[in-house]
Amino acid sequence: MGLSEEILHSFNLSGDIVALEGGQNTSVRVSNAVLKPVDDVKHCEWLLNVMHQINPQGYRVSKPIRSKYGTFVSKGVACTHYETGQDMKGRVEEKLQVSRLLHRDLSTVATMDYPPADNPWSKGHRIAWQLDELPRELPKEIKLCLIDLLGRVSLKKRYKVQIVHSDLSGNILFDQGLSPLVIDFSPTIAPVEYAEAILVCDCIAWQGSEVSEIALLPVDERYREMIIRAIIFRLAVSAILSKGDYIQFYEEYRAFKPIIEYID
Template structure:
Protein backbone atom coordinates (compact mmCIF):
# COMPACT_ATOMS: atom_id res chain seq x y z
CA UNK A 1 0.00 0.00 0.00
CA UNK A 2 1.53 3.37 -1.02
CA UNK A 3 2.38 5.53 1.99
CA UNK A 4 1.96 9.31 1.60
CA UNK A 5 4.51 11.78 2.97
CA UNK A 6 4.01 12.44 6.70
CA UNK A 7 2.77 15.78 7.98
CA UNK A 8 6.16 16.91 9.26
CA UNK A 9 7.66 16.42 5.79
CA UNK A 10 4.87 18.45 4.20
CA UNK A 11 5.43 21.18 6.76
CA UNK A 12 9.20 21.19 6.20
CA UNK A 13 8.73 21.77 2.48
CA UNK A 14 6.11 24.44 3.06
CA UNK A 15 3.31 22.42 1.53
CA UNK A 16 -0.16 23.73 2.46
CA UNK A 17 -2.53 21.45 4.31
CA UNK A 18 -4.12 19.17 1.72
CA UNK A 19 -4.69 15.50 1.05
CA UNK A 20 -1.77 14.20 -1.06
CA UNK A 21 -2.75 12.74 -4.45
CA UNK A 22 -0.93 9.59 -5.60
CA UNK A 23 0.38 10.20 -9.13
CA UNK A 24 0.59 7.67 -11.94
CA UNK A 25 4.02 6.14 -12.46
CA UNK A 26 6.81 6.99 -10.08
CA UNK A 27 6.76 3.36 -8.85
CA UNK A 28 3.57 4.18 -6.94
CA UNK A 29 5.51 6.37 -4.52
CA UNK A 30 5.08 9.88 -5.94
CA UNK A 31 2.54 12.28 -4.44
CA UNK A 32 1.18 15.65 -5.46
CA UNK A 33 0.10 18.15 -2.86
CA UNK A 34 -1.04 21.49 -4.33
CA UNK A 35 1.78 22.60 -6.66
CA UNK A 36 4.45 20.39 -5.04
CA UNK A 37 5.39 16.81 -5.87
CA UNK A 38 7.03 14.68 -3.18
CA UNK A 39 8.68 11.29 -3.45
CA UNK A 40 10.90 9.14 -1.24
CA UNK A 41 14.55 8.55 -2.05
CA UNK A 42 16.85 5.75 -1.01
CA UNK A 43 19.98 7.71 -1.91
CA UNK A 44 20.39 11.08 -0.21
CA UNK A 45 23.60 11.89 -2.11
CA UNK A 46 21.94 11.28 -5.48
CA UNK A 47 18.83 13.24 -4.55
CA UNK A 48 20.90 16.20 -3.34
CA UNK A 49 23.03 16.15 -6.50
CA UNK A 50 19.92 16.15 -8.73
CA UNK A 51 18.44 19.03 -6.77
CA UNK A 52 21.62 21.13 -6.84
CA UNK A 53 22.15 20.49 -10.55
CA UNK A 54 18.60 21.20 -11.67
CA UNK A 55 17.95 24.12 -9.35
CA UNK A 56 19.59 26.53 -11.78
CA UNK A 57 19.93 24.55 -15.03
CA UNK A 58 18.30 26.29 -17.97
CA UNK A 59 17.61 24.49 -21.24
CA UNK A 60 16.04 26.20 -24.23
CA UNK A 61 12.69 24.74 -25.30
CA UNK A 62 12.44 22.54 -22.21
CA UNK A 63 10.57 22.77 -18.93
CA UNK A 64 12.26 21.18 -15.92
CA UNK A 65 10.71 20.12 -12.63
CA UNK A 66 12.51 22.47 -10.23
CA UNK A 67 13.58 21.12 -6.83
CA UNK A 68 12.13 22.59 -3.64
CA UNK A 69 14.24 23.26 -0.53
CA UNK A 70 12.92 22.67 2.95
CA UNK A 71 12.50 25.61 5.31
CA UNK A 72 16.00 25.00 6.70
CA UNK A 73 17.61 24.62 3.28
CA UNK A 74 17.75 20.84 2.97
CA UNK A 75 16.98 18.93 -0.21
CA UNK A 76 16.01 15.73 1.64
CA UNK A 77 13.82 15.54 4.75
CA UNK A 78 13.28 12.16 6.44
CA UNK A 79 13.99 10.42 3.15
CA UNK A 80 11.66 12.63 1.06
CA UNK A 81 12.43 15.10 -1.73
CA UNK A 82 10.21 17.75 -3.28
CA UNK A 83 9.90 19.51 -6.60
CA UNK A 84 7.51 21.84 -8.35
CA UNK A 85 4.61 20.22 -10.19
CA UNK A 86 4.79 20.60 -13.98
CA UNK A 87 1.75 20.29 -16.18
CA UNK A 88 1.72 17.61 -18.86
CA UNK A 89 1.16 13.99 -19.74
CA UNK A 90 3.28 11.31 -21.35
CA UNK A 91 2.55 10.78 -25.04
CA UNK A 92 3.76 8.59 -27.89
CA UNK A 93 5.73 11.48 -29.41
CA UNK A 94 8.97 9.57 -29.63
CA UNK A 95 10.85 11.91 -31.96
CA UNK A 96 10.01 14.78 -29.61
CA UNK A 97 11.15 12.72 -26.61
CA UNK A 98 14.47 12.04 -28.33
CA UNK A 99 14.86 15.73 -29.22
CA UNK A 100 14.11 16.74 -25.62
CA UNK A 101 16.74 14.28 -24.40
CA UNK A 102 19.28 15.68 -26.86
CA UNK A 103 18.69 19.22 -25.61
CA UNK A 104 19.01 18.15 -21.98
CA UNK A 105 22.19 16.20 -22.60
CA UNK A 106 23.76 19.10 -24.51
CA UNK A 107 23.18 21.26 -21.44
CA UNK A 108 24.78 18.64 -19.17
CA UNK A 109 27.90 18.04 -21.29
CA UNK A 110 30.32 19.72 -18.89
CA UNK A 111 28.92 18.28 -15.66
CA UNK A 112 31.57 16.23 -13.84
CA UNK A 113 30.87 12.64 -12.91
CA UNK A 114 29.31 12.52 -9.43
CA UNK A 115 30.83 10.10 -6.95
CA UNK A 116 27.55 8.46 -5.96
CA UNK A 117 27.25 6.74 -9.36
CA UNK A 118 30.18 4.45 -8.58
CA UNK A 119 28.59 3.46 -5.26
CA UNK A 120 25.04 2.92 -6.48
CA UNK A 121 24.10 -0.78 -6.30
CA UNK A 122 20.39 -0.94 -7.14
CA UNK A 123 18.99 -3.35 -9.73
CA UNK A 124 19.08 -0.81 -12.57
CA UNK A 125 22.70 0.15 -11.92
CA UNK A 126 23.61 -3.53 -11.87
CA UNK A 127 21.78 -4.11 -15.18
CA UNK A 128 23.53 -1.09 -16.70
CA UNK A 129 27.00 -2.30 -15.70
CA UNK A 130 26.21 -5.83 -16.85
CA UNK A 131 25.01 -4.54 -20.24
CA UNK A 132 28.28 -2.69 -20.71
CA UNK A 133 30.40 -5.68 -19.72
CA UNK A 134 31.78 -3.97 -16.61
CA UNK A 135 30.67 -6.82 -14.34
CA UNK A 136 29.74 -10.45 -14.77
CA UNK A 137 26.54 -12.08 -13.57
CA UNK A 138 28.31 -13.48 -10.53
CA UNK A 139 25.09 -13.79 -8.53
CA UNK A 140 23.23 -15.57 -11.36
CA UNK A 141 20.42 -13.03 -11.44
CA UNK A 142 19.70 -13.68 -15.11
CA UNK A 143 19.34 -17.44 -14.67
CA UNK A 144 19.94 -20.12 -17.30
CA UNK A 145 16.73 -20.17 -19.36
CA UNK A 146 16.12 -19.30 -23.01
CA UNK A 147 16.14 -15.54 -22.41
CA UNK A 148 19.37 -15.80 -20.40
CA UNK A 149 21.02 -17.69 -23.24
CA UNK A 150 19.96 -15.00 -25.69
CA UNK A 151 21.38 -12.42 -23.29
CA UNK A 152 24.75 -14.16 -23.37
CA UNK A 153 24.59 -14.38 -27.17
CA UNK A 154 23.86 -10.66 -27.59
CA UNK A 155 26.44 -9.73 -24.97
CA UNK A 156 29.04 -11.77 -26.84
CA UNK A 157 28.42 -9.62 -29.91
CA UNK A 158 29.40 -6.37 -28.23
CA UNK A 159 32.11 -4.32 -29.90
CA UNK A 160 34.19 -1.51 -28.39
CA UNK A 161 32.75 1.99 -28.73
CA UNK A 162 34.46 5.36 -28.96
CA UNK A 163 31.60 7.56 -27.77
CA UNK A 164 32.24 9.91 -24.86
CA UNK A 165 30.31 9.35 -21.63
CA UNK A 166 28.63 12.10 -19.65
CA UNK A 167 25.63 12.56 -17.36
CA UNK A 168 22.50 11.36 -19.13
CA UNK A 169 18.87 10.80 -18.17
CA UNK A 170 18.59 7.03 -18.46
CA UNK A 171 14.79 6.77 -18.30
CA UNK A 172 13.30 9.34 -20.67
CA UNK A 173 10.47 7.13 -21.91
CA UNK A 174 7.40 8.13 -19.91
CA UNK A 175 9.26 10.98 -18.18
CA UNK A 176 8.90 13.58 -20.93
CA UNK A 177 5.53 15.30 -20.55
CA UNK A 178 3.56 17.27 -23.10
CA UNK A 179 0.91 19.97 -22.63
CA UNK A 180 -0.51 21.53 -25.75
CA UNK A 181 1.92 23.93 -27.41
CA UNK A 182 4.09 24.28 -24.29
CA UNK A 183 7.68 23.10 -24.35
CA UNK A 184 8.16 19.47 -23.28
CA UNK A 185 8.79 18.91 -19.57
CA UNK A 186 11.36 16.44 -18.23
CA UNK A 187 10.79 14.84 -14.83
CA UNK A 188 12.15 12.04 -12.64
CA UNK A 189 15.80 12.43 -13.59
CA UNK A 190 17.64 9.09 -13.46
CA UNK A 191 21.35 9.87 -13.92
CA UNK A 192 23.84 7.53 -15.56
CA UNK A 193 27.35 8.09 -16.88
CA UNK A 194 26.97 6.95 -20.47
CA UNK A 195 27.00 8.36 -24.02
CA UNK A 196 23.86 10.36 -24.89
CA UNK A 197 23.22 7.92 -27.74
CA UNK A 198 22.76 5.16 -25.13
CA UNK A 199 19.96 7.17 -23.48
CA UNK A 200 18.38 7.59 -26.93
CA UNK A 201 18.71 3.85 -27.57
CA UNK A 202 16.85 3.09 -24.32
CA UNK A 203 14.01 5.34 -25.53
CA UNK A 204 13.90 3.36 -28.78
CA UNK A 205 13.92 -0.02 -27.01
CA UNK A 206 11.17 1.12 -24.63
CA UNK A 207 9.09 2.62 -27.45
CA UNK A 208 9.31 -0.62 -29.44
CA UNK A 209 8.66 -2.79 -26.38
CA UNK A 210 5.76 -0.89 -24.86
CA UNK A 211 4.79 1.97 -27.18
CA UNK A 212 4.06 0.31 -30.49
CA UNK A 213 6.95 2.00 -32.33
CA UNK A 214 8.38 0.35 -35.43
CA UNK A 215 11.20 0.48 -37.94
CA UNK A 216 10.62 4.13 -38.84
CA UNK A 217 11.69 5.30 -35.38
CA UNK A 218 14.72 3.00 -35.34
CA UNK A 219 15.86 4.06 -38.79
CA UNK A 220 15.55 7.74 -37.86
CA UNK A 221 18.20 7.13 -35.17
CA UNK A 222 20.64 4.98 -37.12
CA UNK A 223 22.55 8.03 -38.36
CA UNK A 224 23.71 8.57 -34.78
CA UNK A 225 27.30 7.42 -34.47
CA UNK A 226 27.66 3.81 -33.27
CA UNK A 227 23.93 3.58 -32.65
CA UNK A 228 23.80 -0.15 -33.37
CA UNK A 229 26.14 -0.79 -30.45
CA UNK A 230 24.06 1.53 -28.27
CA UNK A 231 20.93 -0.43 -29.20
CA UNK A 232 22.64 -3.69 -28.29
CA UNK A 233 23.53 -2.37 -24.85
CA UNK A 234 20.10 -0.83 -24.34
CA UNK A 235 18.49 -4.17 -25.14
CA UNK A 236 20.84 -5.95 -22.75
CA UNK A 237 19.98 -3.38 -20.09
CA UNK A 238 16.21 -3.84 -20.40
CA UNK A 239 16.49 -7.61 -20.73
CA UNK A 240 18.71 -7.75 -17.65
CA UNK A 241 16.18 -5.76 -15.64
CA UNK A 242 13.34 -7.98 -16.86
CA UNK A 243 15.22 -11.18 -15.99
CA UNK A 244 16.22 -10.02 -12.51
CA UNK A 245 13.32 -7.84 -11.36
CA UNK A 246 11.26 -9.58 -8.66
CA UNK A 247 8.00 -8.23 -10.13
CA UNK A 248 8.67 -9.04 -13.77
CA UNK A 249 5.77 -10.67 -15.58
CA UNK A 250 5.71 -13.15 -18.44
CA UNK A 251 3.95 -10.50 -20.53
CA UNK A 252 6.69 -7.96 -19.94
CA UNK A 253 9.35 -10.50 -20.83
CA UNK A 254 7.54 -11.35 -24.08
CA UNK A 255 7.35 -7.65 -24.97
CA UNK A 256 11.08 -7.14 -24.46
CA UNK A 257 11.95 -10.31 -26.36
CA UNK A 258 9.67 -9.32 -29.25
CA UNK A 259 11.35 -5.92 -29.38
CA UNK A 260 14.75 -7.61 -29.40
CA UNK A 261 13.81 -9.73 -32.40
CA UNK A 262 12.55 -6.67 -34.29
CA UNK A 263 15.70 -4.69 -33.46
CA UNK A 264 18.17 -7.50 -34.14
CA UNK A 265 18.96 -6.37 -37.73
CA UNK A 266 20.07 -3.00 -36.37
CA UNK A 267 22.54 -4.22 -33.77
CA UNK A 268 25.68 -3.71 -35.83
CA UNK A 269 26.65 -7.34 -36.18
Protein backbone atom coordinates in the same frame (compact mmCIF):
# COMPACT_ATOMS: atom_id res chain seq x y z
CA MET B 1 2.47 7.62 0.64
CA GLY B 2 1.90 8.68 4.21
CA LEU B 3 3.16 12.18 4.94
CA SER B 4 3.62 13.57 8.41
CA GLU B 5 2.90 17.18 9.27
CA GLU B 6 6.59 17.49 10.06
CA ILE B 7 7.53 16.66 6.47
CA LEU B 8 4.97 19.05 5.02
CA HIS B 9 6.11 21.84 7.34
CA SER B 10 9.74 21.21 6.44
CA PHE B 11 8.87 22.22 2.86
CA ASN B 12 6.50 24.97 4.04
CA LEU B 13 3.52 23.12 2.58
CA SER B 14 -0.06 22.63 3.67
CA GLY B 15 -3.22 21.40 2.01
CA ASP B 16 -4.83 18.25 0.68
CA ILE B 17 -2.64 15.29 -0.27
CA VAL B 18 -3.53 13.99 -3.76
CA ALA B 19 -2.06 10.73 -5.11
CA LEU B 20 -0.48 10.96 -8.57
CA GLU B 21 -0.45 8.18 -11.14
CA GLY B 22 2.64 7.12 -13.04
CA GLY B 23 6.11 5.88 -12.23
CA GLN B 24 5.94 3.66 -9.15
CA ASN B 25 2.74 5.35 -7.96
CA THR B 26 4.48 6.73 -4.87
CA SER B 27 4.24 10.45 -5.67
CA VAL B 28 1.65 12.82 -4.24
CA ARG B 29 0.71 16.44 -4.90
CA VAL B 30 0.28 19.01 -2.16
CA SER B 31 -0.68 22.46 -3.43
CA ASN B 32 1.80 23.22 -6.25
CA ALA B 33 4.41 20.72 -5.13
CA VAL B 34 5.08 17.02 -5.74
CA LEU B 35 6.54 14.86 -2.98
CA LYS B 36 8.13 11.47 -3.47
CA PRO B 37 9.93 9.06 -1.12
CA VAL B 38 13.55 8.30 -1.95
CA ASP B 39 15.74 5.35 -1.03
CA ASP B 40 19.19 6.84 -1.56
CA VAL B 41 19.33 10.31 0.01
CA LYS B 42 22.89 11.12 -1.13
CA HIS B 43 22.13 10.15 -4.72
CA CYS B 44 18.87 12.09 -4.71
CA GLU B 45 20.46 15.24 -3.27
CA TRP B 46 23.03 15.13 -6.06
CA LEU B 47 20.53 14.70 -8.91
CA LEU B 48 18.16 17.35 -7.55
CA ASN B 49 21.08 19.75 -7.28
CA VAL B 50 21.77 19.09 -10.98
CA MET B 51 18.13 19.87 -11.79
CA HIS B 52 18.35 22.99 -9.61
CA GLN B 53 21.34 24.33 -11.54
CA ILE B 54 20.18 23.48 -15.05
CA ASN B 55 18.76 26.29 -17.21
CA PRO B 56 16.47 24.52 -19.70
CA GLN B 57 15.89 26.01 -23.14
CA GLY B 58 13.27 24.36 -25.36
CA TYR B 59 12.11 22.02 -22.58
CA ARG B 60 11.10 22.19 -18.92
CA VAL B 61 12.18 20.38 -15.76
CA SER B 62 10.44 20.20 -12.38
CA LYS B 63 12.67 22.36 -10.22
CA PRO B 64 13.36 21.01 -6.72
CA ILE B 65 12.17 22.78 -3.58
CA ARG B 66 14.56 23.12 -0.65
CA SER B 67 13.43 22.23 2.82
CA LYS B 68 13.81 24.69 5.65
CA TYR B 69 16.99 22.79 6.54
CA GLY B 70 18.57 23.73 3.20
CA THR B 71 18.34 20.19 1.80
CA PHE B 72 16.30 18.83 -1.11
CA VAL B 73 15.37 15.71 0.89
CA SER B 74 13.64 15.83 4.27
CA LYS B 75 12.89 12.69 6.28
CA GLY B 76 13.41 10.55 3.17
CA VAL B 77 11.09 12.63 0.98
CA ALA B 78 12.04 14.85 -1.98
CA CYS B 79 9.98 17.82 -3.16
CA THR B 80 9.69 19.47 -6.58
CA HIS B 81 7.43 22.06 -8.18
CA TYR B 82 4.32 20.68 -9.85
CA GLU B 83 4.36 21.07 -13.65
CA THR B 84 1.61 20.18 -16.10
CA GLY B 85 2.07 17.62 -18.85
CA GLN B 86 0.82 14.33 -20.23
CA ASP B 87 2.59 11.15 -21.24
CA MET B 88 2.16 10.68 -24.99
CA LYS B 89 2.95 7.42 -26.73
CA GLY B 90 5.34 7.60 -29.65
CA ARG B 91 6.34 11.10 -30.82
CA VAL B 92 9.83 9.65 -31.11
CA GLU B 93 11.32 12.43 -33.21
CA GLU B 94 10.12 15.12 -30.77
CA LYS B 95 11.44 13.14 -27.81
CA LEU B 96 14.82 12.77 -29.48
CA GLN B 97 14.98 16.53 -29.95
CA VAL B 98 14.22 17.06 -26.26
CA SER B 99 16.85 14.46 -25.37
CA ARG B 100 19.48 16.32 -27.37
CA LEU B 101 18.62 19.65 -25.75
CA LEU B 102 18.74 18.10 -22.28
CA HIS B 103 22.02 16.30 -22.88
CA ARG B 104 23.58 19.47 -24.28
CA ASP B 105 22.88 21.04 -20.89
CA LEU B 106 23.97 17.98 -18.90
CA SER B 107 27.31 17.88 -20.75
CA THR B 108 28.74 20.43 -18.31
CA VAL B 109 27.95 18.34 -15.20
CA ALA B 110 31.12 16.81 -13.74
CA THR B 111 31.01 13.02 -13.91
CA MET B 112 33.51 12.75 -11.04
CA ASP B 113 30.85 14.05 -8.66
CA TYR B 114 28.31 11.39 -9.63
CA PRO B 115 27.48 9.17 -6.63
CA PRO B 116 27.11 5.57 -7.87
CA ALA B 117 23.77 3.93 -7.23
CA ASP B 118 23.15 0.32 -6.29
CA ASN B 119 19.86 -0.91 -7.73
CA PRO B 120 18.64 -3.19 -10.57
CA TRP B 121 18.93 -0.35 -13.10
CA SER B 122 22.51 0.55 -12.25
CA LYS B 123 23.34 -3.18 -12.31
CA GLY B 124 21.68 -3.42 -15.74
CA HIS B 125 23.83 -0.56 -17.06
CA ARG B 126 26.98 -2.23 -15.77
CA ILE B 127 26.01 -5.51 -17.46
CA ALA B 128 25.26 -3.68 -20.71
CA TRP B 129 28.71 -2.10 -20.59
CA GLN B 130 30.43 -5.39 -19.70
CA LEU B 131 31.54 -4.11 -16.30
CA ASP B 132 29.57 -6.72 -14.30
CA GLU B 133 28.97 -10.40 -14.81
CA LEU B 134 25.48 -11.80 -15.25
CA PRO B 135 23.86 -12.82 -11.95
CA ARG B 136 24.65 -16.44 -11.17
CA GLU B 137 21.08 -17.29 -10.25
CA LEU B 138 19.71 -16.60 -13.74
CA PRO B 139 18.48 -19.68 -15.65
CA LYS B 140 20.73 -20.99 -18.41
CA GLU B 141 18.29 -20.02 -21.17
CA ILE B 142 18.22 -16.38 -20.07
CA LYS B 143 21.98 -16.26 -19.66
CA LEU B 144 22.43 -17.63 -23.19
CA CYS B 145 20.09 -14.99 -24.56
CA LEU B 146 22.04 -12.19 -22.89
CA ILE B 147 25.42 -13.75 -23.72
CA ASP B 148 24.39 -13.85 -27.40
CA LEU B 149 23.65 -10.11 -27.34
CA LEU B 150 26.82 -9.32 -25.39
CA GLY B 151 28.76 -11.25 -28.04
CA ARG B 152 27.60 -8.71 -30.64
CA VAL B 153 29.36 -5.77 -28.99
CA SER B 154 32.88 -5.11 -27.83
CA LEU B 155 34.28 -2.35 -25.66
CA LYS B 156 36.17 0.33 -27.54
CA LYS B 157 39.18 2.04 -26.05
CA ARG B 158 37.55 5.47 -25.98
CA TYR B 159 33.98 6.62 -25.47
CA LYS B 160 32.84 10.18 -24.99
CA VAL B 161 30.73 9.90 -21.85
CA GLN B 162 28.76 12.29 -19.68
CA ILE B 163 25.79 12.32 -17.32
CA VAL B 164 22.73 11.15 -19.28
CA HIS B 165 19.04 10.56 -18.56
CA SER B 166 18.62 6.85 -19.25
CA ASP B 167 14.82 6.56 -19.12
CA LEU B 168 13.31 9.24 -21.32
CA SER B 169 10.67 7.50 -23.43
CA GLY B 170 7.87 7.79 -20.86
CA ASN B 171 9.37 10.68 -18.93
CA ILE B 172 8.87 13.46 -21.46
CA LEU B 173 5.44 14.98 -20.94
CA PHE B 174 3.62 17.24 -23.39
CA ASP B 175 1.29 20.16 -22.76
CA GLN B 176 -0.27 22.39 -25.39
CA GLY B 177 1.39 25.79 -25.39
CA LEU B 178 4.28 24.76 -23.13
CA SER B 179 7.66 23.22 -23.81
CA PRO B 180 7.96 19.45 -23.17
CA LEU B 181 8.57 18.52 -19.53
CA VAL B 182 11.37 16.13 -18.54
CA ILE B 183 10.66 14.21 -15.32
CA ASP B 184 12.11 11.38 -13.20
CA PHE B 185 15.77 12.04 -13.93
CA SER B 186 17.45 8.61 -14.10
CA PRO B 187 21.15 9.41 -14.38
CA THR B 188 24.04 7.26 -15.43
CA ILE B 189 27.43 7.91 -17.02
CA ALA B 190 27.42 6.85 -20.67
CA PRO B 191 27.57 8.15 -24.23
CA VAL B 192 24.64 10.33 -25.27
CA GLU B 193 24.04 7.88 -28.13
CA TYR B 194 23.29 5.17 -25.55
CA ALA B 195 20.57 7.31 -23.94
CA GLU B 196 19.09 8.00 -27.38
CA ALA B 197 19.11 4.30 -28.22
CA ILE B 198 17.29 3.46 -24.97
CA LEU B 199 14.70 6.13 -25.74
CA VAL B 200 13.95 4.88 -29.27
CA CYS B 201 14.03 1.18 -28.35
CA ASP B 202 11.65 1.77 -25.43
CA CYS B 203 9.22 3.66 -27.68
CA ILE B 204 9.19 0.73 -30.09
CA ALA B 205 9.03 -2.04 -27.49
CA TRP B 206 6.67 -0.39 -25.00
CA GLN B 207 4.75 2.35 -26.76
CA GLY B 208 3.74 0.85 -30.08
CA SER B 209 6.08 2.86 -32.31
CA GLU B 210 7.04 1.24 -35.61
CA VAL B 211 10.32 -0.64 -35.65
CA SER B 212 11.29 1.41 -38.70
CA GLU B 213 11.61 4.43 -36.39
CA ILE B 214 14.96 3.04 -35.35
CA ALA B 215 16.07 4.80 -38.54
CA LEU B 216 15.63 8.12 -36.70
CA LEU B 217 19.02 7.28 -35.23
CA PRO B 218 22.07 7.55 -37.51
CA VAL B 219 22.76 4.36 -39.43
CA ASP B 220 26.30 3.52 -38.40
CA GLU B 221 28.17 0.97 -36.32
CA ARG B 222 28.37 3.24 -33.28
CA TYR B 223 24.60 3.57 -33.01
CA ARG B 224 24.12 -0.13 -33.79
CA GLU B 225 26.34 -0.89 -30.80
CA MET B 226 24.36 1.48 -28.60
CA ILE B 227 21.05 -0.08 -29.69
CA ILE B 228 22.29 -3.54 -28.70
CA ARG B 229 23.59 -2.25 -25.37
CA ALA B 230 20.25 -0.51 -24.75
CA ILE B 231 18.42 -3.81 -25.27
CA ILE B 232 20.88 -5.68 -23.05
CA PHE B 233 20.24 -3.07 -20.35
CA ARG B 234 16.47 -3.48 -20.47
CA LEU B 235 16.59 -7.28 -20.58
CA ALA B 236 19.15 -7.47 -17.78
CA VAL B 237 16.97 -5.29 -15.55
CA SER B 238 13.93 -7.41 -16.39
CA ALA B 239 15.83 -10.58 -15.49
CA ILE B 240 17.04 -9.12 -12.19
CA LEU B 241 13.57 -7.90 -11.24
CA SER B 242 11.94 -11.23 -12.16
CA LYS B 243 13.18 -12.88 -8.96
CA GLY B 244 12.51 -16.38 -10.21
CA ASP B 245 9.37 -15.64 -12.26
CA TYR B 246 10.77 -15.10 -15.74
CA ILE B 247 7.53 -14.68 -17.70
CA GLN B 248 8.09 -10.93 -17.71
CA PHE B 249 11.59 -11.40 -19.10
CA TYR B 250 10.35 -13.42 -22.06
CA GLU B 251 7.64 -10.84 -22.73
CA GLU B 252 10.30 -8.15 -22.72
CA TYR B 253 12.48 -10.19 -25.05
CA ARG B 254 9.62 -10.62 -27.51
CA ALA B 255 8.99 -6.86 -27.40
CA PHE B 256 12.62 -6.01 -28.20
CA LYS B 257 13.29 -8.87 -30.64
CA PRO B 258 11.95 -7.02 -33.74
CA ILE B 259 14.58 -4.34 -33.14
CA ILE B 260 17.34 -6.96 -32.93
CA GLU B 261 16.14 -8.49 -36.20
CA TYR B 262 15.79 -5.07 -37.86
CA ILE B 263 19.40 -4.05 -37.26
CA ASP B 264 20.94 -7.46 -38.11
